[in-house]
Amino acid sequence: MTLINTVSPDFPPTHIAGWFIFNTWLQNTLNERVRLELHDSFSQQQDAIQSDGVDMIYANPADAALLVREKGFVGVARPANHADEAVIVVADSSPVQAVEDLSPEVRIALTAQPDVNTMGMIMLEPADVTPSTATKLERDTYVLVAKALMDGDADVGFFLKDAYENLSSIVRSKLRVLVTSDIQVVRHGLMLGPRMQQHRQVLLDALLNMNSTENGKEILSNLGFDAWEEFRSEDVEFMIDLMETLTT
DSSP: OEEEEEEOTTSOGGGHHHHHHHHHHHHHHHTSEEEEOOOSSHHHHHHHHHTTOOSEEEEOGGGHHIIIIITOOEEEEEETTOOOOEEEEEETTOSOOSGGGSOTTOEEEEOSOHHHHHHHHHHTGGGTOOTTTSEEEEOSSHHHHHHHHHTTSOSEEEEEHHHHHTSOHHHHTTEEEEEEOOOOOOOOEEEEOTTTGGGHHHHHHHHHTGGGSHHHHHHHHHHTOSOEEEOOHHHHHHHHHHHHHHTO
16 A cells, blocks of 8 residues: 655645655654655645545644545644744835735735635734735645746735745846734644554654654654644644635
């Protein structure tokens, strides 16, 4: 049996190699065949989840309810001291200097990542922007969100902070951060589906000890993390409640 591991599409492209190295470590740790399958978009990943084609996932917070309540996933670990934040970005040439300078009819370039989009819309409230007044231009990746800004097709773009900071320096030189969220409790996490839950304790112990070896530290560095901490059931439920609160 081959187990399927995947990663939320919002991770920085510079970490692709790191996730493949992590998957090799995962196979050696569990003595199981695990294949890493990366998806080009959130919709593709949703299709894989719905068709039971995922056994382990580094999940974004917005997927927690679906994974737990419909697909029977449980949390195992999450990066320590690594919160998800959103940034609202404009083209460097834009005359907009503050959110209040925007009109309610603003054009927003964004991906299909619900948690980032929710935080972004909250930060636009001082400009009286609502889902009914704004025009949303959905793109498959954050690179394409950046392109929409640089091409003048959108007034602002919503980015996961980590994804924005991992854009090339050339791209970032043509953009400017307008505002950054500071929620500090929205978190990605590793979650296990029913076929992998027998490995939870072994995997958790190995993850918690990863930063105690040089090889483990290198793997973590390639992912952009310092260490793992346990992602307990109460943490998962808190994340579900938080996302439901933010989206209502």
